[in-house]
Amino acid sequence: MGRLATAIGSRLVIAVPYLWLLIFFLVPFIIVFKISLSTTAIAMPPYTPTFGLEGGISGLVEGLKELSADNYTWLLDDPLYINAYISSLVIAAVSTLITLLVGYPIAYGMARAPTALRPVLVMLVILPFWTSFLIRVYAWIGILKPEGLLNQFLLFTGIIDSPLVILNTTTAIYIGIVYSYLPFMVLPLYATLEKMDYSLIEAAQDLGCPPLTAFWKITFPLSLPGITAGCMLVFIPAVGEFVIPDLLGGSQTLMIGKTLWNEFFSNRDWPVSSAVAIILLLILVVPIMFFQRAQANAREKGL
């Protein structure tokens, strides 16, 4: 009896995360997918068909027949969407690379800092999260605008003669993404670098490696799991990023998150914006699967 109760108990424990995923991921996904197959309408909600159980089984079947993949062909026909996807991927990839280049030395420095100092450094990396993301991005407008802090400083020091145009350019988006997502790169990198046995570097040096070679042959390959984790954590949200391109990138920047927002709120075209979201999800599934495989590999290697 007790054993049965334990068995049920352990099943329940496992069931909780599955239920969570079912309710908060799968169900919304199905709803969005269904909307993406509908047609837009001036109604509330603004698409047809809207079917429920009140029509009975036949009503449901009728509704299903009305669904079509027109929205997807529409996306493929209009270069706006394809360009938005490509530009999002490029912007995300470039900013991920910059974040890695900035984040790696920071994480390395943290991991090599005196043990007593490390928690403070981790705290400092997390500290920006205490301020709202939106406010932090707004703050960058104040820094980057033509009469902003950065230009004032550069003009004051005489490095430039006329203000730089940074705000409302892709550069501003890169700055915003790199700044906002830096902790997501630094923390996983720090975690891998910190647990790395320093005697490995000493062993490499002992066997004749100059310090820089030792870094490339030992530290870098051993930190690959951290690099993958950090890059995925930056790249995936950066592709669909909306706030940063909207606030810093100005009107001419094309990013899929912004396109989606426009479709949804300006055009009130729920079916098309749902299709945009579904395609975005499919595009991101690829790197996510890559990420998961890398993680599994790392576990297998016992790293």
Added chain:
Amino acid sequence: MKSLGSIRRSFAPWNDPAAKPYISFRGVTKRFGDFVAVDDLSLDIYEREFFALLGASGCGKTTLLRMLAGFEEPSSGQILLDGQDLCGIPPHKRPVNMMFQSYALFPHMTVEANIAFGLKQDGMPKPDIEKRVGEMLRLVKLEQFAKRKPHQLSGGQRQRVALARSIAKRPKVLLLDEPLGALDKKLREETQFELTDLQYELGMTFVIVTHDQEEAMTMADRIAIMDKGKVLQVATPAEIYEAPNSRYVADFVGSVNMFEGKVAERSAGSMRIADAGGALTIKADNTADVANGDTVWFAIRPEKLRVSSKRPADVPNAVEGEIWDIGYVGDMTIYHVKLDDGRIVKASTVNSQRVVEDPLTWHDRAWISFAADAGVVLIR
């Protein structure tokens, strides 16, 4: 030491005044902040020597080794290798290799790649690398594990990969930091002999750091006993054991009984020591430079003591007590004899015969006796 002549080995460059030391520490001090890890230490190690640095943890032995490898620079003093001052030379340019306590095998490389690492770094041609790696694998008997990654190996196998990697470059000096620390007792004993054989075959100078006195005794030609950053004694294992120069060394290596007393009477080559507990007056053969009334310690190993139920005739030293404890270990029996003043004396007897004639048992009165040259007189 005259009495130790019979166990002196044929390899003894340290006794040859013409021999030049291979590695020389000259007045080396290493400070970490306020902590003095190595304190004005001077030490000579000779070519092809198997040299052990022995001491409790924190005595500075590992720091000394790391200074030799180049991971630490001395705060002051000189380290010479084959006449060349090593100070300022980075680890990757030193002709020494180190076997790490943690083995420090590269987890992302196969056994083969680990061993080949240093050779590749030196730009050795590929066929030569393959040949050398093959040799090393045969030497440590890991041929069939060449393609494995370190995490797929047992502790003993990993230890051998680490060894193979550190000797693959044929360094002039191999440094071993607690090389057997992570192995179980049986494997450790086997590996001890393998290491000495290997050292002899390769003709390298080995410097080993260990806290395990048995390990040092078994393997090393000479041992340096260290404490608080200083070397207390450098000598062969037999000398360290039979002729320790201080109470610390006598106590650190093996088991010892220590009788504190005052020199009562001196004659050529021998003296009488009035035991501080008043239980006996020890007659000891010794040439120690002491005067009457000086405080000295007479140190004697348990196996040098004889336990018997009656006072043996013709022994210079004997004291009576009560058998307090008996430990039967198999190959020998350890007696704890409580003297009448409460002190416990340890004595051990080798069980060379299966049937013991004179079985002493708990709370029997017993006599402990020893010869005049069975122990040493220590003045510090």
